[in-house]
Amino acid sequence: MGEVVLRLEGITKNFGALKANENVSLNLEKGEVLALLGENGAGKTTLMNILFGQYTADSGRVEVFGKTLPPGMARAALDAGVGMVHQHFTLAHNLSVLENVILGTSSLWSWKLQYKQARQQLLELANRYHLKINPDAKVSALSVGERQRVEILKALFRQAKILILDEPTAVLTPQETESLFKTLTEATEQGLSIIFISHKLHEVMKIAQKVAILRHGKLIATKETRETSPNELAALMVGNPIRPPAVTERDSGPVVMELLNVSTESQHHSKGLKNVSMRLCSGEIVGLAGVSGNGQTSIADLVAGLITPSQGKLHLDGKPIDQWSPRQSVLSGIARIPEDRHHAGTIADFSLTENSIIERYRDQPFARHGWVNWQAAEGFTQELIRQYDVRCPGPDTRIRLLSGGNMQKLILGRVLQNDPRVILAHQPSRGLDIGAVHYVHKKLLEARQKGATILLISEDLDEILQLSDIIHVASAGRVSPPFQRGKVTPTELGGWMSGAAFAKQETLHAP
Amino acid sequence: MRLEAIPNPSLSRRFLPPILALIATVFVASFLAMVAGGNPFAVLGLIIKGAVGSKFALLETLNRATPLIFTGLAVAVAFRAKLWNIGAEAQLYSGAIVAVLMGTGALAWSSPALIPAMIICSMSAGALLLLIPTLLKTRLGVDEVVTTLLLNFIFLLLVSLLLEGPLKDPMGMGWPKSARLLAEARLPRIVDGLRLHWGFGIALIAAFVIWIVNTKTTFGYAMRAVGYNAEAARYAGMPVNLIMMQTALLSGGLAALAGFSEVAGLKGTLTLDLSPGFGYSGIIVAMLALLHPLGVVVAALFVAGVFVGADSMSRAAGVPTYLADIMLATALLLMVVAVLLTKFRIMRD
Numbered sequence: 001m002g003e004v005v006l007r008l009e010g011i012t013k014n015f016g017a018l019k020a021n022e023n024v025s026l027n028l029e030k031g032e033v034l035a036l037l038g039e040n041g042a043g044k045t046t047l048m049n050i051l052f053g054q055y056t057a058d059s060g061r062v063e064v065f066g067k068t069l070p071p072g073m074a075r076a077a078l079d080a081g082v083g084m085v086h087q088h089f090t091l092a093h094n095l096s097v098l099e100n101v102i103l104g105t106s107s108l109w110s111w112k113l114q115y116k117q118a119r120q121q122l123l124e125l126a127n128r129y130h131l132k133i134n135p136d137a138k139v140s141a142l143s144v145g146e147r148q149r150v151e152i153l154k155a156l157f158r159q160a161k162i163l164i165l166d167e168p169t170a171v172l173t174p175q176e177t178e179s180l181f182k183t184l185t186e187a188t189e190q191g192l193s194i195i196f197i198s199h200k201l202h203e204v205m206k207i208a209q210k211v212a213i214l215r216h217g218k219l220i221a222t223k224e225t226r227e228t229s230p231n232e233l234a235a236l237m238v239g240n241p242i243r244p245p246a247v248t249e250r251d252s253g254p255v256v257m258e259l260l261n262v263s264t265e266s267q268h269h270s271k272g273l274k275n276v277s278m279r280l281c282s283g284e285i286v287g288l289a290g291v292s293g294n295g296q297t298s299i300a301d302l303v304a305g306l307i308t309p310s311q312g313k314l315h316l317d318g319k320p321i322d323q324w325s326p327r328q329s330v331l332s333g334i335a336r337i338p339e340d341r342h343h344a345g346t347i348a349d350f351s352l353t354e355n356s357i358i359e360r361y362r363d364q365p366f367a368r369h370g371w372v373n374w375q376a377a378e379g380f381t382q383e384l385i386r387q388y389d390v391r392c393p394g395p396d397t398r399i400r401l402l403s404g405g406n407m408q409k410l411i412l413g414r415v416l417q418n419d420p421r422v423i424l425a426h427q428p429s430r431g432l433d434i435g436a437v438h439y440v441h442k443k444l445l446e447a448r449q450k451g452a453t454i455l456l457i458s459e460d461l462d463e464i465l466q467l468s469d470i471i472h473v474a475s476a477g478r479v480s481p482p483f484q485r486g487k488v489t490p491t492e493l494g495g496w497m498s499g500a501a502f503a504k505q506e507t508l509h510a511p
Numbered sequence: 512m513r514l515e516a517i518p519n520p521s522l523s524r525r526f527l528p529p530i531l532a533l534i535a536t537v538f539v540a541s542f543l544a545m546v547a548g549g550n551p552f553a554v555l556g557l558i559i560k561g562a563v564g565s566k567f568a569l570l571e572t573l574n575r576a577t578p579l580i581f582t583g584l585a586v587a588v589a590f591r592a593k594l595w596n597i598g599a600e601a602q603l604y605s606g607a608i609v610a611v612l613m614g615t616g617a618l619a620w621s622s623p624a625l626i627p628a629m630i631i632c633s634m635s636a637g638a639l640l641l642l643i644p645t646l647l648k649t650r651l652g653v654d655e656v657v658t659t660l661l662l663n664f665i666f667l668l669l670v671s672l673l674l675e676g677p678l679k680d681p682m683g684m685g686w687p688k689s690a691r692l693l694a695e696a697r698l699p700r701i702v703d704g705l706r707l708h709w710g711f712g713i714a715l716i717a718a719f720v721i722w723i724v725n726t727k728t729t730f731g732y733a734m735r736a737v738g739y740n741a742e743a744a745r746y747a748g749m750p751v752n753l754i755m756m757q758t759a760l761l762s763g764g765l766a767a768l769a770g771f772s773e774v775a776g777l778k779g780t781l782t783l784d785l786s787p788g789f790g791y792s793g794i795i796v797a798m799l800a801l802l803h804p805l806g807v808v809v810a811a812l813f814v815a816g817v818f819v820g821a822d823s824m825s826r827a828a829g830v831p832t833y834l835a836d837i838m839l840a841t842a843l844l845l846m847v848v849a850v851l852l853t854k855f856r857i858m859r860d
């Protein structure tokens with residue numbers, strides 16, 4: 001047994017009536033990766049926030065390298081060598097990588113003097129852990145994976161001996177995840193200890209030596225990864241064995257929505273589309289795969305009514321659409337599950353009730369002659385909370401207090417409640433735990449069974465392959481031809497993702 | 512020392528800090544009064560007496576609160592939608608100008624026709640005045656803080672120009688002031704014999720109406736949605752720019768009512784010192800009220816009471832009226848902290 005670097009003892013934290021953590025005790029040994037596994041709201045993040053001094057535990061003790069940390073002092077945790085990489089990054093976008101890394105590490109007077117030395121140190125660290133980064137790049141110009149690297153470097157720069165990563169892979173592409181894992185392995189070999197918070201079982205199995213499973217705030221079990229299996233972990237995590245929803249065979253219906261040679265202007269945050277054609281039929285799930293930033297956002301924005309084609313046409317029920325706006329999209333019966341549920345999907349300071357009527361606040365039964373019918377709105381919300389199992393204190397709760405999974409359930413409920421004809425699901429399961437992912441998939445399959453047309457945009461190839469009847473691949477603003485379920489291999493799809501297959505296609509069609 | 516969010520603040524947690532803030536303000540004011548050579552108890556007593564100690568004092572406070580309620584509401588409505596209207600002063604003067612243009616003999620109507628017409632036209636003037644910066648904001652991305660602020664100075668100069676020129680009272684013996692409003696154009700008193708005009712009544716009604724609009728109507732819901740998160744509002748299909756413009760019309764109209772009510776209710780004439788910065792004080796009022804329309808009434812009464820009370824105290828105790836400004840500034844700062852404390856608790860390390 002190695003040296004214990006971190007010890008949590010009997011941590012208990014209540015938020016009102018909610019028991020976020022109940023008597024949780026954990027040990028982390030030197031050079032080990034400990035995975036903290038649990039569903040949304042199981043108390044993983046709360047526990048780490050207590051360790052990191054952002055919350056104060058009601059009772060219990062945090063011990064780092066044999067010394068008890070004073071409760072509720074992030075500074076003390078930092079000084080003791082604990083570094084945390086949050087799920088939502090804490091970087092200043094308008095500063096360079098170097099500036100972000102040294103931010104807050106030295107007093108303002110000595111700023112200039114430390115620059116050169118800090119750069120040296122940063123480059124050394126980057127070299128040692130194979131975290132390739134340009135110290136002078138502006139953070140705003142970096143990809144998500146690169147930003148995460150900066151966050152890790154920030155922690156290492158502060159001499160972290162214990163690294164906490166909160167759902168680090170939630171925002172990464174498979175390749176980026178791969179390279180992150182390499183870095184983490186490297187880091188543990190050099191004596192760092194890591195707590196890896198996740199709900200992705202195969203990742204946990206791959207990277208961690210030990211897994212601690214939390215459920216409803218309680219520590220359920222601690223397992224060695226070599227002595228357990230993903231199935232056992234899943235069962236421990238949700239309390240009873242779960243199976244992914246089964247996909248039944250189904251014939252597609254008529255064409256509902258069609259993109260005909262559509263091109264769009266490139267927006268500041270997304271690539272424009274180049275001559276894209278897609279056909280969405282009733283009763284089928286069309287999956288759009290691809291690495292993020294290849295035009296998926298433009299297709300989603302197009303269907304959601306945020307942008308219009310600069311060339312080509314969008315057809316609905318065989319008729320070309322002339323007037324197109326978010327409002328028109330809602331009125332046409334399109335259910336929109338946005339990629340960014342925090343910014344586009346919900347208003348953080350609004351209550352659940354106010355959030356559930358956001359698309360329909362002007363329509364019956366929620367409005368009459370300009371007056372909001374709050375009674376109807378609250379009834380509707382109660383119904384959503386019940387039917388979609390949204391865990392919350394009540395409909396008056398501000399939605400910012402909900403976990404990501406519960407927020408997504410409310411959004412799902414809000415748009416699925418009236419049996420929509422078309423469903424735009426943009427990264428519907430990103431950042432959710434297994435239970436919530438299966439729930440989202442189940443609801444999408446139910447809608448498909450009822451004859452809805454579903455456009456599923458996801459960077460998770462497994463998700464696309466599991467659910468889609470038809471698969472397209474987006475690359476550099478272009479979209480591949482459709483592939484039937486089971487008639488295409490992941491390798492072939494990979495060829496389209498990288499763009500190589502597009503080039504081949506063009507030479508084939510050249511005169 | 513650091514802050515920790517409280518998910519569900521209790522009732523005492525929500526109301527105690529603001530009350531403590533007011534008490535702390537009184538302490539700061541006492542200390543300063545002492546430094547200025549006065550007896551703090553006497554000074555505070557005189558301020559309170561001067562604000563509410565007699566029928567005359569109370570009416571004076573209510574009169575002073577009237578324009579503050581209007582400008583406070585104007586700012587609260589705009590700020591709630593994240594439209595940073597710093598130009599309530601200019602909108603106030605636009606309302607006053609319209610009141611003078613219509614009320615000094617141009618229209619030979621009777622009161623029941625003339626006064627509503629003046630209200631509508633004043634409000635329209637203020638509304639249109641704020642629409643210009645709002646259009647510049649939504650169309651061209653011009654910062655409305657700058658444009659609305661600058662319009663204040665432009666309008667003060669415009670009023671000066673008008674009072675030296677076309678609107679100058681021919682019987683004014685050379686003073687830069689407008690002709691007096693006709694009796695038909697004046698707001699009647701609420702109770703005969705008491706120096707309190709209907710402007711105050713209209714202000715209370717306005718606050719109530721805005722409260723209803725905010726909480727019960729789809730427009731109020733949309734305004735709040737746009738203010739909290741314009742991106743989500745746009746995604747959900749709300750006409751964000753239109754809502755922004757409607758908010759501007761409402762806000763500008765409310766601020767203009769302050770000018771109308773000062774001219775038609777209190778002064779009867781337009782001068783360059785019609786407003787001692789009511790437009791700016793409106794920002795303090797709105798912030799003290801946490802942008803709540805009914806809170807605006809309370810905050811306006813408080814601010815007006817401090818001003819009126821300090822005036823009277825200054826005459827009796829010889830402590831400068833600047834004490835009023837300091838008290839309000841202290842109250843505002845402490846209130847901001849107090850609001851923080853209703854949502855967060857301080858943790859000691």
